[in-house]
Each structure stands twice: as C-alpha cells, then as structure tokens.
Amino acid sequence: MTLFAIDGFDLLFVLSATIFNLLIAGIFIAQKQANPRLVRKFGVAWLLLAIPLTVVYIRYWALSKAAWIMIYFSFILFYMLVEWLLDYVFKYDFRTQKRTHIPYIILEYIALFGLLGISFAIDRIGGFIVTISFWVLLGCLIYLYRGRKKNA
Numbered sequence: 001m002t003l004f005a006i007d008g009f010d011l012l013f014v015l016s017a018t019i020f021n022l023l024i025a026g027i028f029i030a031q032k033q034a035n036p037r038l039v040r041k042f043g044v045a046w047l048l049l050a051i052p053l054t055v056v057y058i059r060y061w062a063l064s065k066a067a068w069i070m071i072y073f074s075f076i077l078f079y080m081l082v083e084w085l086l087d088y089v090f091k092y093d094f095r096t097q098k099r100t101h102i103p104y105i106i107l108e109y110i111a112l113f114g115l116l117g118i119s120f121a122i123d124r125i126g127g128f129i130v131t132i133s134f135w136v137l138l139g140c141l142i143y144l145y146r147g148r149k150k151n152a
Helices: 008-032 036-048 050-062 067-089 098-122 124-145
Strands: none
Touching (some): 008 098, 008 124, 036 050, 050 067, 067 098, 098 124
C-alpha cells in the first residue's frame, strides 16, 4: 500500500504526527532564539493538533484497532493534555525541577515513540516520514541545548 492509497483517517494521523514533531522542533528553535511569541504560536498550533488526533482516535476506537495502538494513542493525547494543563492552564514551570521534568520527559518520549509505532503500523512510507520528522525534532533539541551550561 502506498501512502496516498491509505484510509483518510490513517493519512490524517501520519500528517498530524509529522506536523506534531515539526512544531516541537520549531518550538525548540524559537526557544534557542529567545522568541517567546513564536514559541507561543507554535505551542498553540501544536495543541490544536489534538483536534484531528482525537478524531482519528475516535475512529480507531470505533474500528477496534489493536490494543497497543489504542494504548500508545492514549499516551499521545494524555501527553498533550498534560502539556496544556501545565503550560497554559496552571502556567506551572515544571521544567526547572528534576522531580517534575523527568516524568514529563518520559511521558513525552512514550508519546513520540507512539507516533512512530502507529505510523509504521499504518504504512511503511508514512512511518519513515514520521521518523524523519522525529530526527529533525531531535536535531533541534541538540541545537537548543548546545552551548548551555549545566546546572550543578
């Protein structure tokens, strides 16, 4: 099956997953450039991805997709909910303390690996596209932290 011959909901997932990663990459670049307005714009756009992802999640639930897909998908949406609550509702700076940042990072990577796993389950080409966007995200993360001094 080719990427553009897949079900519309599957294609929506692959596109959303790719944009998900690229928006996070954009956030990292904007943070490095000390541009809070751009960080906010990318962050809001990223949160809006919860809409198409929720639509796909409901469709997958109705189709009784494999349990592992639904579990990963639940982690993806839960990660987005946590991000929204901590950054936009409570405005809690959880990234400065290890006891709150480490669980957040673990949740983030479970969600990111979920995007990869589900994408490959949909289509190999789609999986590779999402993988490339994931590596772009990681490259931007390295760029963000490059040259920063460690806190003792």
